[in-house]
Amino acid sequence: MAHIELEKVCKTFHVTRKQKGLAGAVKGLFRPDQREVHAVRDVSFAIEPGELVGFIGPNGAGKSTTIKMLSGILYPTSGRVSVVGLSPQEKRRAVVQRIGAVFGQRSQLNWDLRLGESYELFKRIYRIADDDFERSLSELCEVLGIGDLLDTPVRQMSLGQRMRGELAGAMLHEPDILFLDEPTIGMDIEVKAAIRAFIRDINQRRNTTVLLTTHDLDDVEELCERLIIINQGRIIEDGPLAALIDSITPHRYLIVECDPGTGEPLAGFAHAHAEILERRDSVVRIRFARSQVSASALISELSARYPVRDVSVQEPDIEDVIRTVYGRDVES
Amino acid sequence: MRLYTYLLKLQLLNALAYRFEYLSSIGRNLFFLLGSVFIWRTAYRGIDQVAGVTEAQMVTYAVVAVLMNACFTISIDNVLFSKIRAGEIALDLIRPVNLVWYWMTEDVGRSLAAVTQFALPLLAISLLFVAPPLPAGIEAWLLFLPSCALSFLLLWLLSILVGMTAFWVTDFGDVSSVKTSLVFALSGRLVPMWLFPDLIADASRWLPFQYMFQAPLEIYIGRISATEVVHILSVQAIWVAVFALLVGFVWTRAQRRVFVQGG
Amino acid sequence: MIADVRHHLSVAALYGRLSMQRALEYPFSLLSICLGLGFNYVWIGVALKVLVDRFQPLSGWTFSQLAFLYGLSLMSRGVMSILSFQSRQIDRFVTRGEFDLMLLRPLEITFHFSCNRINVVGLVHLGIGTGYFLYGARLSGFVWTPLHVAEVLLVIAGGTLIYWSYLTLISSIAFWTMRSQPLVDASMELMARGTFYPLTVYPWHLQALLTFVLPLGFIGFYPACDFLGQSANTSLPLDVALWTPAVGIAMLVLALTVFAAGLRRYESAGS
Numbered sequence: 001m002a003h004i005e006l007e008k009v010c011k012t013f014h015v016t017r018k019q020k021g022l023a024g025a026v027k028g029l030f031r032p033d034q035r036e037v038h039a040v041r042d043v044s045f046a047i048e049p050g051e052l053v054g055f056i057g058p059n060g061a062g063k064s065t066t067i068k069m070l071s072g073i074l075y076p077t078s079g080r081v082s083v084v085g086l087s088p089q090e091k092r093r094a095v096v097q098r099i100g101a102v103f104g105q106r107s108q109l110n111w112d113l114r115l116g117e118s119y120e121l122f123k124r125i126y127r128i129a130d131d132d133f134e135r136s137l138s139e140l141c142e143v144l145g146i147g148d149l150l151d152t153p154v155r156q157m158s159l160g161q162r163m164r165g166e167l168a169g170a171m172l173h174e175p176d177i178l179f180l181d182e183p184t185i186g187m188d189i190e191v192k193a194a195i196r197a198f199i200r201d202i203n204q205r206r207n208t209t210v211l212l213t214t215h216d217l218d219d220v221e222e223l224c225e226r227l228i229i230i231n232q233g234r235i236i237e238d239g240p241l242a243a244l245i246d247s248i249t250p251h252r253y254l255i256v257e258c259d260p261g262t263g264e265p266l267a268g269f270a271h272a273h274a275e276i277l278e279r280r281d282s283v284v285r286i287r288f289a290r291s292q293v294s295a296s297a298l299i300s301e302l303s304a305r306y307p308v309r310d311v312s313v314q315e316p317d318i319e320d321v322i323r324t325v326y327g328r329d330v331e332s
Numbered sequence: 333m334r335l336y337t338y339l340l341k342l343q344l345l346n347a348l349a350y351r352f353e354y355l356s357s358i359g360r361n362l363f364f365l366l367g368s369v370f371i372w373r374t375a376y377r378g379i380d381q382v383a384g385v386t387e388a389q390m391v392t393y394a395v396v397a398v399l400m401n402a403c404f405t406i407s408i409d410n411v412l413f414s415k416i417r418a419g420e421i422a423l424d425l426i427r428p429v430n431l432v433w434y435w436m437t438e439d440v441g442r443s444l445a446a447v448t449q450f451a452l453p454l455l456a457i458s459l460l461f462v463a464p465p466l467p468a469g470i471e472a473w474l475l476f477l478p479s480c481a482l483s484f485l486l487l488w489l490l491s492i493l494v495g496m497t498a499f500w501v502t503d504f505g506d507v508s509s510v511k512t513s514l515v516f517a518l519s520g521r522l523v524p525m526w527l528f529p530d531l532i533a534d535a536s537r538w539l540p541f542q543y544m545f546q547a548p549l550e551i552y553i554g555r556i557s558a559t560e561v562v563h564i565l566s567v568q569a570i571w572v573a574v575f576a577l578l579v580g581f582v583w584t585r586a587q588r589r590v591f592v593q594g595g
Numbered sequence: 596m597i598a599d600v601r602h603h604l605s606v607a608a609l610y611g612r613l614s615m616q617r618a619l620e621y622p623f624s625l626l627s628i629c630l631g632l633g634f635n636y637v638w639i640g641v642a643l644k645v646l647v648d649r650f651q652p653l654s655g656w657t658f659s660q661l662a663f664l665y666g667l668s669l670m671s672r673g674v675m676s677i678l679s680f681q682s683r684q685i686d687r688f689v690t691r692g693e694f695d696l697m698l699l700r701p702l703e704i705t706f707h708f709s710c711n712r713i714n715v716v717g718l719v720h721l722g723i724g725t726g727y728f729l730y731g732a733r734l735s736g737f738v739w740t741p742l743h744v745a746e747v748l749l750v751i752a753g754g755t756l757i758y759w760s761y762l763t764l765i766s767s768i769a770f771w772t773m774r775s776q777p778l779v780d781a782s783m784e785l786m787a788r789g790t791f792y793p794l795t796v797y798p799w800h801l802q803a804l805l806t807f808v809l810p811l812g813f814i815g816f817y818p819a820c821d822f823l824g825q826s827a828n829t830s831l832p833l834d835v836a837l838w839t840p841a842v843g844i845a846m847l848v849l850a851l852t853v854f855a856a857g858l859r860r861y862e863s864a865g866s
Binding site for chain 3: 352353356357359360363364366367370371373374375376377378379382383501507509510511512513514516517522523527528529
């Protein structure tokens, strides 16, 4: 049974647009400028237990709205939402008992209290048994390295310390599903690495299902086996990371270094399925369609005709994928 | 100068934009106004005058007190608290303006806006439902204005002084709530100090608070003679001077503190 | 069911403890708020005394009777203040989307929302109110029979409910308009004017308003009339007392309904 299931889910907001100037404000009193915003349109996907899924898209694409519907905060306008087999709207309390969430921009920890006191509160709220709590807490403290921080007031913690505290707080009650909304935003490299290690750890050791939204493509590359891309409220791609890269960017790059001093490198090069992107000194960057011509064929063809010194093949990265995907959608 | 007129205009527009806040604020003042007026009327039932003040004078006093309070929209203490706590003050200090004047202009602008925004509607309501709060005479009205201006200055200076405590003790938090309470009680805004037992009334004469509300109001309802008016105006001016010196002194210290300790 | 109630109560108790701890984190701030408020409320009593001494009993109420009424109202206001820290700021919760986090917890949401924070400062009103009430009761010949004590407690509970429900109603407007804080502030002022003095100082239409539309008269005035044998002597054909708890419960039902509707709207609109 899928852990998370969405079926033709739509969410429409009515927003009142503020009108310009004093005259506009007065007019707005009597005839407000109402507009429908389709935040999420016909979204369907299913996530199985133990999956670690990256959920990405530009700002305002509908990521947060989707997560809010999954966690019972928002009601969908239409469609069916199911989390651990239940509707988060109808069985909110039962569902939220089994999910954990971290919203990067909003703290769940009590600003004025010591970190440990916030956990004490979660223990009470989620009805965690004493020994479960002890075990869970010591385990999390170890993985996240926050054991020394339990007696520190949250307001005195650094951004990275606080985020690690948030993650531990979201996992204390050992939820089946963890929603992470931009957990690495604003963190330095070291903290990012710690957070990623933690996510990988709970996913593997506890088999927690993780849905991760992020703008940081390194997060995606390092963590996610599967990627769901949303733009303008619609799911535009959903699949394993490697397959996505393949299907979306059919090009690879060839970096060719020629012997210096032999005139313009690769002069007069022409190929039906490859083209030169740029020449810099003796180095040339070529883009070729992978399905039409293999790298080895291209390389042997080149070294037969030109004084090639060195060749390397460059895989497209996730950034290319995403740029292509977003761009494609804007054009359509 | 153009900067300051621009600020003035900006505050006026800003204030007009918040219609919801506006109506609620009118409501709050109205409740207070009606509360005081009806209590005074009940107190005066069958009594001509107390301490030389008639019912009509007292009702006028109460109405004008509410109008003044509605116009004195001074927020400098809260502005300072939040700026200092958020650490924004150092950024303000490097701007090429005199900050104290800058803040004062903001509050003067807001208060001028409040005259049309709050005083006029509240005045219209009291004309319709209570009584026209007329001054004792044209002379009283003319003397009321400078006295009222001095009251505003005095209250403003006290507020910025309270706000500046945050430079030293950020956790002072709502120390302005103590200030507000003291002013509410001892300024004669609620009940004029002359009605209190001699001990309190005499002590109050040596404190600055009654010169923030009671002084102009006494002039307005004509409770005091012309010579006494001169006396009151000079006491107000002296208090303003004392507070201005204090503010100047504390402000230099505060700036130095920010530059030395980085806010 | 019982386990569920116990779970909620244990969370509330912990929230209470943490709120106090949190208030003590900023001792200066706490002290200045308490001093400011305390002085304010003491002074209103002093002003009433001056009024009675220099003029006459206010609408037939001596100072001790006024103190009794003022103290009674202030006690309810104190309890309300302790419990309503949240419901007075629905405004902030809506605009900052703070209900999101609350909806994430496996607790009944209205309960969770109300017990989330306890306002220690309310103890100041409660203390001063009790002081004035005891003073007024002693001097105005209030008899401390067990029945009277029970009645007073019921009145305080009912008064608290009226205050709380009324504020929650007003504050819930934010679910529709995003903004309600100024209206809440205005209501606090109205509540002070409507409960601290005998209603008979006001003309009949204001009395009617404060009896039937915004039933603030039931917080202090009508019960005090009954306890002190003061004829309500309103211009209204009404001689009621101890209706306070009933009115309170009616208001509570209304407030909870509106709050729930607002929350439903929040869930469909987000922030």
